[in-house]
Amino acid sequence: MIYKVYYQExxxxxxxxxxxxxxxxxxxxxxxxxxxxxxxxxxxxxxxxLHGQYLSYEEKQENFEVLE
Structure with missing residues (x-):
């Protein structure tokens, strides 16, 4: 599964x-x-x-890079 993490530095x-x-x-x-x-x-x-249409939308963004 792919997760989007919102964070502050x-x-x-x-x-x-x-x-x-x-x-x-x-x-x-x-x-x-x-x-x-x-x-x-x-x-x-x-x-x-992220799954389904949400994942598809995020994959189209230029800053989409999945970390392992």
């Missing part, structure tokens, strides 16, 4: 919508996504599973 600052970034990650569950990202110093806002 600093876990110490207050989240600001304009600074929210996204990355795509291949994993079997949301828990696995969190495990894969635990070593990064980021503040995770939302983890969203």
């Amino acid at each position: 600093s876990e110490k600052q207050v989240p600001v919508r304009e600074n929210t970034k996204a990355l795509y990650l291949k994993a079997d569950s949301e828990r696995e996504v969190r495990q894969k990202l635990k070593d990064r110093s980021i503040h995770i806002e939302l983890i969203q599973e």
